[in-house]
Amino acid sequence: MAYPAMMMPSVQKANATRQARFQKAHPELTVEEKAKLLQDFHPDFNVKVKTPLRVGANEGDLAPMELAKLIEAPSRISPGEVNLDKPDYCTDILVIGTGGAGLSAAITAKARGANVLIATKLRSGDSNTIMAEGGIAAATDPDDSPAIHYVDTIIGGRGTNVVDLVEILVTEAPFILEWLCSLGVNFDRRADGSLFNHRPGGHSRRRSHSIMDLTGLEIMRVLSDEARNQEIPILEFSPAVELIMDDKGQCAGAVLKNLDNGKLLVVKSKVVIMATGGLGRIHPLGFPTSNHYGATADGIVMGYRTGAKLIYIESVQFHPTGTAWPEQLLGLLISEALRAQGAQVINCEGEMFAFNLETRDALAAAIIRECNARGKGVVTPAGIVGAWLDTPLIDMIHGPGTFERRFAGIYTRFMGYGINPKEEPILVYPTQHYQNGGMVITPKGETTVPNLYAAGEVSGGVHGQNRLGANSLLDIFVFGRRAGEAAAEHLSSVKQGKPTLEHLNAYNKALEKVGIATDVRSPMILPDYRFEKALTKITHMEAQ
Amino acid sequence: MSEQKSGDAYFITIYIYGKKYEVPAGLTIMKSMEYSGYRLTRGCGCRGGVCGACSSIYRIKDNPKWHIGLACQTTAEDGMYVMQLPYVPAYRAMYDVNVTQCTDETILSLYPNLKRCMGCNTCTNSCPVGINVLGYVSALLRGDFETARHLSMECIMCGMCAARCPAELAPMNMAMMVRRLVGKKTQVNTAQFSERLKNIRAGKWTDEIHKYMGMDKVALQPIYKELQSSSKRVDV
Ligand SMILES: Cc1cc2nc3c(=O)[nH]c(=O)nc-3n(C[C@H](O)[C@H](O)[C@H](O)COP(=O)(O)OP(=O)(O)OC[C@H]3O[C@@H](n4cnc5c(N)ncnc54)[C@H](O)[C@@H]3O)c2cc1C
Numbered sequence: 001m002a003y004p005a006m007m008m009p010s011v012q013k014a015n016a017t018r019q020a021r022f023q024k025a026h027p028e029l030t031v032e033e034k035a036k037l038l039q040d041f042h043p044d045f046n047v048k049v050k051t052p053l054r055v056g057a058n059e060g061d062l063a064p065m066e067l068a069k070l071i072e073a074p075s076r077i078s079p080g081e082v083n084l085d086k087p088d089y090c091t092d093i094l095v096i097g098t099g100g101a102g103l104s105a106a107i108t109a110k111a112r113g114a115n116v117l118i119a120t121k122l123r124s125g126d127s128n129t130i131m132a133e134g135g136i137a138a139a140t141d142p143d144d145s146p147a148i149h150y151v152d153t154i155i156g157g158r159g160t161n162v163v164d165l166v167e168i169l170v171t172e173a174p175f176i177l178e179w180l181c182s183l184g185v186n187f188d189r190r191a192d193g194s195l196f197n198h199r200p201g202g203h204s205r206r207r208s209h210s211i212m213d214l215t216g217l218e219i220m221r222v223l224s225d226e227a228r229n230q231e232i233p234i235l236e237f238s239p240a241v242e243l244i245m246d247d248k249g250q251c252a253g254a255v256l257k258n259l260d261n262g263k264l265l266v267v268k269s270k271v272v273i274m275a276t277g278g279l280g281r282i283h284p285l286g287f288p289t290s291n292h293y294g295a296t297a298d299g300i301v302m303g304y305r306t307g308a309k310l311i312y313i314e315s316v317q318f319h320p321t322g323t324a325w326p327e328q329l330l331g332l333l334i335s336e337a338l339r340a341q342g343a344q345v346i347n348c349e350g351e352m353f354a355f356n357l358e359t360r361d362a363l364a365a366a367i368i369r370e371c372n373a374r375g376k377g378v379v380t381p382a383g384i385v386g387a388w389l390d391t392p393l394i395d396m397i398h399g400p401g402t403f404e405r406r407f408a409g410i411y412t413r414f415m416g417y418g419i420n421p422k423e424e425p426i427l428v429y430p431t432q433h434y435q436n437g438g439m440v441i442t443p444k445g446e447t448t449v450p451n452l453y454a455a456g457e458v459s460g461g462v463h464g465q466n467r468l469g470a471n472s473l474l475d476i477f478v479f480g481r482r483a484g485e486a487a488a489e490h491l492s493s494v495k496q497g498k499p500t501l502e503h504l505n506a507y508n509k510a511l512e513k514v515g516i517a518t519d520v521r522s523p524m525i526l527p528d529y530r531f532e533k534a535l536t537k538i539t540h541m542e543a544q
Numbered sequence: 545m546s547e548q549k550s551g552d553a554y555f556i557t558i559y560i561y562g563k564k565y566e567v568p569a570g571l572t573i574m575k576s577m578e579y580s581g582y583r584l585t586r587g588c589g590c591r592g593g594v595c596g597a598c599s600s601i602y603r604i605k606d607n608p609k610w611h612i613g614l615a616c617q618t619t620a621e622d623g624m625y626v627m628q629l630p631y632v633p634a635y636r637a638m639y640d641v642n643v644t645q646c647t648d649e650t651i652l653s654l655y656p657n658l659k660r661c662m663g664c665n666t667c668t669n670s671c672p673v674g675i676n677v678l679g680y681v682s683a684l685l686r687g688d689f690e691t692a693r694h695l696s697m698e699c700i701m702c703g704m705c706a707a708r709c710p711a712e713l714a715p716m717n718m719a720m721m722v723r724r725l726v727g728k729k730t731q732v733n734t735a736q737f738s739e740r741l742k743n744i745r746a747g748k749w750t751d752e753i754h755k756y757m758g759m760d761k762v763a764l765q766p767i768y769k770e771l772q773s774s775s776k777r778v779d780v
Contacts, residue, residue: 028772031765123597123630125701126589140737146744147752148771155768159761167753174740181731184641184724186693194734204771214698217594221701222727225720229638237585259585292590328572328619332592408698412674413593416617526585534571534579 002418007325007427010348010378014388014425017350022396026344026352034362041365041373043318044465049285050314055510056304057448062314064284070301073520074508076241077264079501082255084244087268089235091117093487094254094269096240096299099127100216100473101456101480102275103223105445106232108484109273114491116232117267119256121239121276121294121525125224128277128291128457129476132216133335133409135208136180136477137470138173140195144205146170153471156202156359157464160312165462168443169471169478176477177209185222187211198340200469202359208470213335213409216473238265239294239525242504243272243302243452246497251306251452253499257525270494271487273445274299274454275480278435281527284316288331289432298523299458303439305507309448312437315465320345320363322431324386326417331431334389334410336360336469341406342397344390346425347376353387361466364430371429378427388425395422434472436463445483451494455483556622573600573626574615587628593617596702599672602626612704614672632703634714639721646725648687655718658684660711667705667715673698677705677715684718692719693726 003011029037039045050062054072063071092115095106102118110116120126139149149170154161177195181187187209188196199206211218227234237259244253244266251272256265276299280291289295304310321336323329339345339356345363346352347370354366367387371377377385394403403422404411414421438460445453456476463471554569558576565580574588589597598615605623615628637654644650652658658681667677680695696719706714733741743749756764 122585122589123595126595126597130595131590131592140740142736143775145749145752147749147756150753150756151764151768151771154756154761154764159764163757167757171744171749171753174737174744178733178737178741181733182728184727185731186697186723186727187731189731192734193732194736199775204768204775206775212697214594217700218697221699221720222724224701225724226641228636229640231638290592292592292595293584293588328570328575409593413617416619526583528583529575529578530581530583531579534575535568 003424004381006381007378010388011424013348013350014346014390018390018392021344021346021352021390022393026355028355029358029362037365037369038361041369042361043285043287044315044361054514054516055507057307057309058313061310064314064316066282066284067279067297067300067313069518069520070282070297070522070524071304072511072516073518073522074511075305075504076521076523077255079504082264082266082501084266084499084501086266087253088265089117089267091115091267091269092491093117093271093273094119094267095273095275096254097127097275097277098124098224098234099275099277099456099476100129100219100223101476102273103227104477104480105273105275105455105484105487107223107226107230108481109488110230110232112485112488114488117269118227118232118234119238119240119254119267120234120236122237124234124236125220126292126294127220128295129216129473130220131290131292131333132473133213133333134200134337135198135210135215135470136177136473137203137207137468138177138209138474139170139205139207140174140177140197140209141206144207146173148205149173149207152203153468154464156468157466160464162461164443165441169462169475172478173474176474179481180219180222180477183222183226185211185219198337199357200336200340201357201363202468203470208337208340210337213337213407219473239298240302241523241525242501243306244268244499244501245306245503246499248497250450250497252496268499270491270496271451271453273483273487274303274439274447274452274458275456276458278457280432282524284432287318287430287432288322290319290322290331290333291432294526296524296527297435298525299454300438301523303447303449303452303454306449306452306503308452309440310437311440311460312465313460315436316432317360317434317436317467318364318430319433320360320367320430321389321428323426324384324429325380325427326419327380327382327384328417329413330384333431333433334426334428335407338389338391338394338407341394341402343393346388346390348378349376359466360469367428367430380427384429386427386429389428390425391421392423392425434467436460436465436467441479443482444486445479446486453483453487455480556620558620559625561627562625567620571620572616573602573613573618573620574598576620577615586630587615591616594700596700597630598628599630599702599704600626600628612670612672629704629707632707634703634706634717636714636717637721641724641728644725646689646722646729651684651718651722654721655714657711657713658718661685661713662711664710666708666710670704670708672702672704673700675699680719681713681715684722689722689726693723696723
């Protein structure tokens with residue numbers, strides 16, 4: 001198989017120029033250059049693809065069109081279908097989602113003596129967390145400190161982060177590693193026993209801790225296993241479709257849908273912790289995505305209907321290096337760790353055009369510019385254009401065998417398509433990767449709705465408008481654990497009222513009032529890839 | 545085939561649960577099912593080859609050999625008969641990571657049928673991510689837990705090894721426990737790391753962070769530049 005003939009001349013150029021590029025680096029962008037690059041080429045800055053919300057707590061704030069469509073739509077269920085007087089489950093705490101945020105919240109709350117029930121959309125463990133390859137950030141090296149981690153996070157977030165949350169994030173980071181180790185997570189270590197780490201883009205120290213390129217997988221396996229040992233019940237294939245409120249305006253549970261038989265289930269709880277993750281599968285701005293199948297913004301949609309305030313939902317992170325060839329792997333993430341290990345980003349002529357450790361937003365914009373405005377991308381038979389990530393450099397820098405050892409997953413995946421990343425570059429293009437914004441939270445994980453907590457990618461503020469690599473795995477455990485702890489402590493003071501779904505009627509009225517008529521029903525739950533839609537495309541308009 | 549655009553004239557025939565469909569060449573099994581009109585719930589997850597939800601069993605026409613692959617990673621072939629196996633009712637023992645010791649006795653008392661392994665290698669042949677399952681099962685039998693940990697590291701917990709094991713072992717669950725127990729023992733804090741935790745508890749960086757919290761992006765920028773230039777370019 002290997003590369004199709006039309007791509008070969010460019011593969012050869014990349015191979016031919018490698019020796020000359022070895023041990024060289026493209027200059028970093030200046031602050032001014034970066035600002036202009038983002039303004040001109042980053043999709044986040046393209047106002048044409050955003051629209052102001054017309055209803056709710058964030059009325060007037062911009063959101064990507066695809067998200068606005070879901071937010072400004074009536075519920076999939078009508079209150080009349082649901083009998084709230086006969087709950088199928090009663091629990092102290094309902095955790096929605098089994099990613100890292102949900103599981104760490106559940107395990108922590110259970111350890112505090114709370115009764116916990118978890119509901120999740122698909123098979124337990126299916127999540128963005130399990131896909132994380134790169135690593136988890138924490139200032140552990142002697143030349144690093146939480147204060148340096150703080151500065152990097154704020155600069156990465158373009159100064160828009162909620163600073164109280166960042167302080168907690170960086171300060172608690174090393175304790176999260178300790179916690180994970182105590183559960184039996186096998187972090188990579190150096191010969192002297194210290195934690196192995198590397199330096200992802202935007203960080204000024206080596207502080208991303210990994211387990212080969214299976215960081216999320218190893219952590220998720222361990223947390224799922226621990227949840228089983230703790231006998232925390234998990235309802236699989238039972239996504240939440242709406243939250244339940246009470247007549248005092250507090251959150252009081254959720255309506256789930258059993259995907260196997262279509263039945264609605266009522267869960268009554270004193271507290272709900274929303275941990276539903278991101279939104280890649282709504283394909284904001286028409287981009288492919290690195291996210292799992294269930295990343296459809298459900299938590300945002302359900303929470304918004306109950307009045308939860310959102311922050312920075314206009315801001316979507318595009319990872320600069322999504323797979324652009326082979327087409328079957330389109331959008332799939334190529335970890336930043338490859339660039340941290342020295343892989344350069346080059347154009348069809350084999351020329352460097354950006355420093356490999358620029359922050360994600362800047363590098364994504366640089367690749368979009370190179371492939372579109374500058375016409376120096378590599379064209380594939382599927383019509384997709386991309387830039388090369390020059391992977392063979394990694395073994396040249398670190399010695400033969402490094403690539404296979406460190407990036408086993410990527411190696412096997414590409415070899416399956418006849419592409420040998422040790423000898424030839426791989427083709428990349430930005431892919432939707434992360435939802436920077438989400439529900440507003442306090443340091444305890446409280447949203448603006450009483451008894452509704454949120455943690456992880458569904459929340460917003462920690463990362464401002466641009467998340468640094470390795471900071472999200474950190475975020476979900478820091479704030480997942482905090483939400484679990486705070487929720488458990490809060491239980492004794494909860495005074496529940498009468499459960500109701502009246503907020504759905506009220507929301508419909510608000511939509512009607514501003515004249516929104518739509519066939520869309522939300523939350524989305526699952527994307528529809530049937531028939532022609534199974535054929536992947538990049539439909540996004542170049543951000544000009 | 546890589547010269548062929550999917551969506552073009554070139555179609556292949558596949559049999560999903562025995563039913564015949566024509567799909568564009570070059571799609572994964574998962575996308576072929578979707579192209580055929582399946583809306584997947586079970587049998588689909590991360591779509592990136594790590595969640596273990598989409599294991600599929602397939603065979604190519606006129607060839608008796610069975611293969612197991614992930615639907616999201618395996619390209620559909622002409623004449624492929626395919627079914628998904630998204631769940632296995634495998635046995636799993638409860639244990640306490642803080643109490644259970646990683647010893648031969650533990651493994652054998654929690655998973656007594658480990659002794660029934662006949663070394664047939666079906667587990668290894670069934671693994672969709674190419675793990676040497678028999679290798680780690682043998683290591684478990686020998687009490688070589690470090691090797692078992694190492695060999696099973698890429699396990700995605702799909703359960704295919706258990707599904708096909710004639711002795712009804714649940715290799716992935718044994719390995720899961722052993723990896724955690726070995727990890728628990730070997731992942732010890734270095735003196736320097738403990739020192740770091742102690743210093744954070746004592747508030748060593750609190751003032752510095754609070755100072756930065758009072759500064760905006762513009763004021764922090766020079767500090768960031770300085771930090772960047774005092775670090776190594778390319779990681780070792
Ligand atoms: C490919 C990839 C690689 C990444 N690599 C890194 C990395 O190296 N370092 C890093 O820091 N970050 C990384 N990230 C980002 C990070 O992994 C995620 O942001 C983070 O794991 C999100 O965790 P979460 O628990 O909030 O959400 P998730 O892990 O996505 O979990 C959400 C859960 O909620 C469930 N759910 C969704 N909707 C519903 C519903 N309606 N009802 C019930 N359940 C629902 C989902 O099925 C899922 O189980 C990566 C992300 C991706 C996609």
